[in-house]
Amino acid sequence: MTAASASAPALARPAPGGGRTSPNMWIYVLLVGGLVLMVGPFLWMLLGSIKPQADFLRAPTLMPSTPTTDNYQRLFDQLDFPRFFFNSSVVALAVTVGNLVFCPMLGYALAKLRWRGKRLIMGLVLATLMVPAGITLIPNFILMSNLGLVNSYPGLILPFLAGPFGVFLMRQFMFGVPNELLEAARMDGANEFRIFWAVVVPIAAPVLATLGILTFLGNWNSFLYPLVMAQSPQMYTLPVALATFATGQYQADHGMLMAGSVILVVPVLIVFIVFQRWITEGIATTGLKG
Amino acid sequence: MTVPALAQRRAAEAAPPASRRPWRDDLVGWTFAAPFVILFGIFLAFPILASFVLSFTSFGLKDLANPVGSTVVGLKNYVDLFSDPVFWTALFNTFYFVIVGVPLTLVFGLLIATALNRGVSRFRTVFRVGYYLPVITSIVAIAVVWRFLLDPDVGLINMALGGLGINGPAWLADPVLAMPSIIAMAVWRNLGFAMIVFLAGLQAIPAMLYEAAAIDGAGRWQGFRYVTLPMLRPTILFMTVITTIGYLQLFEEPFVMTAGGPLNKTLSITMYMYQQGFTFFHQGFASSIAYVLFVIVAIVAFLQFKFLRSDT
Numbered sequence: 122m123t124a125a126s127a128s129a130p131a132l133a134r135p136a137p138g139g140g141r142t143s144p145n146m147w148i149y150v151l152l153v154g155g156l157v158l159m160v161g162p163f164l165w166m167l168l169g170s171i172k173p174q175a176d177f178l179r180a181p182t183l184m185p186s187t188p189t190t191d192n193y194q195r196l197f198d199q200l201d202f203p204r205f206f207f208n209s210s211v212v213a214l215a216v217t218v219g220n221l222v223f224c225p226m227l228g229y230a231l232a233k234l235r236w237r238g239k240r241l242i243m244g245l246v247l248a249t250l251m252v253p254a255g256i257t258l259i260p261n262f263i264l265m266s267n268l269g270l271v272n273s274y275p276g277l278i279l280p281f282l283a284g285p286f287g288v289f290l291m292r293q294f295m296f297g298v299p300n301e302l303l304e305a306a307r308m309d310g311a312n313e314f315r316i317f318w319a320v321v322v323p324i325a326a327p328v329l330a331t332l333g334i335l336t337f338l339g340n341w342n343s344f345l346y347p348l349v350m351a352q353s354p355q356m357y358t359l360p361v362a363l364a365t366f367a368t369g370q371y372q373a374d375h376g377m378l379m380a381g382s383v384i385l386v387v388p389v390l391i392v393f394i395v396f397q398r399w400i401t402e403g404i405a406t407t408g409l410k411g
Numbered sequence: 412m413t414v415p416a417l418a419q420r421r422a423a424e425a426a427p428p429a430s431r432r433p434w435r436d437d438l439v440g441w442t443f444a445a446p447f448v449i450l451f452g453i454f455l456a457f458p459i460l461a462s463f464v465l466s467f468t469s470f471g472l473k474d475l476a477n478p479v480g481s482t483v484v485g486l487k488n489y490v491d492l493f494s495d496p497v498f499w500t501a502l503f504n505t506f507y508f509v510i511v512g513v514p515l516t517l518v519f520g521l522l523i524a525t526a527l528n529r530g531v532s533r534f535r536t537v538f539r540v541g542y543y544l545p546v547i548t549s550i551v552a553i554a555v556v557w558r559f560l561l562d563p564d565v566g567l568i569n570m571a572l573g574g575l576g577i578n579g580p581a582w583l584a585d586p587v588l589a590m591p592s593i594i595a596m597a598v599w600r601n602l603g604f605a606m607i608v609f610l611a612g613l614q615a616i617p618a619m620l621y622e623a624a625a626i627d628g629a630g631r632w633q634g635f636r637y638v639t640l641p642m643l644r645p646t647i648l649f650m651t652v653i654t655t656i657g658y659l660q661l662f663e664e665p666f667v668m669t670a671g672g673p674l675n676k677t678l679s680i681t682m683y684m685y686q687q688g689f690t691f692f693h694q695g696f697a698s699s700i701a702y703v704l705f706v707i708v709a710i711v712a713f714l715q716f717k718f719l720r721s722d723t
Binding site (some may be wrong): 227234237267269342363385386 | 476
């Protein structure tokens, strides 16, 4: 009896891990409130993109007075947004393919093969993970202008084909591939390239998906480098175009700028919502890269 | 790196593929490594060194056709830089952004992760996706949208304040409010990243520890203070370093929202480097700015590792 009453307060108090079974309403209320703040600006963007120009000349309202596609129309007629969209897609896809080819190869060699120079290469590649992007900007610009590649697709793509982040991610994964599996393939007489292609790559498919999605998103949103390298409007990527118009002659054209933002943001949102499990788990396990 | 990952790594290094032909091993290894290493060498390793060399020259637009012919000026760029009041302003602004922005980002990220981990079983994916959305979105688009949100005449925020009878300020045009506005936006954009990483860290903490703490009479707060925080230390350290390195490179937000103004109050180091290098084409001088930022990033990362590791 005494023992029971002594332990009663401990039982009555919800255990820290026990919240899972008895959800607290106030936590939900705060989280939902926060969620509104997180999603609000996106809704504001969408609503702004369908407001007629007249709405920006009077007292602001949340909803458009008469929804219109006029802003999108002007992006396509007055500015070359299909072209910017195409440029962004070409650059991001090429960079993604490059990283999906080169990073797993080096990652495998670093984790599973024995070769002289391995430690040096590993140290160099991992050391550059922390280097600010601005450092390579000016030398790469000088290099590209001497190669005649400023304002071209190769100029926008080449420097990003081989990213250190991908090597880090793939190397981490490759350590987990059981050696017995590789040994068994070697016993069967497969050479290292066949083992890589027929045994390692299929196991790595989910990690490759994560790397591909993260590389695509990162490059789609990339700004500083293309800002320097794309010098004429026909080579602009979407972020460069949007920033140029937002700080230039279309500064106050909020409707058109919101429509431009929608075009830049929506493909990424679709990719994210479809593949969100791969993205968040990839980030959580490596703990890197936004 | 987690404990299982370390164990895997030791196992892997203890048992490399056996071979009695080291030259053949080298050939195979380098064949796998070569494509990456060549691209890496040309576009990453070489530019990092070249940037260092450039910072000792007066490289400008005229040298673009013949980079080797640019004039070596020794430490002049660095001397000029350290006596340049605009550089100190940019340095101050960048540190202001980091010192206020990083803790806020991590605290909000940790709060949301803790709430999701402890109190929420339903709609967890909805919350996770919702809070993470801004992280994967282009900073340029976000900056354009926020500039519109903060617009004194047609923006949502001053419209809402007006509804409460408050006459909202011109956020981005006000020298005192411009940087806090940019910080608020950065925290909003990046807290989702901290949340995802913290959530993974929290889920790795064994429930046993909380049960043991509860038996010892620990409440929720004490559980958080004496179980969660110590167990999460490596994650917090990692997030502090990563977020600080990212925030030290502030660029897109002031570029789009304020152009560094008003009165240079939001000019960041990277923005100053961009202006010097690509508006005025003082690329030697701009390289010295880039290298100073590089050194700052290295020192800050080192100090954080040292300070946060030894402190208990």
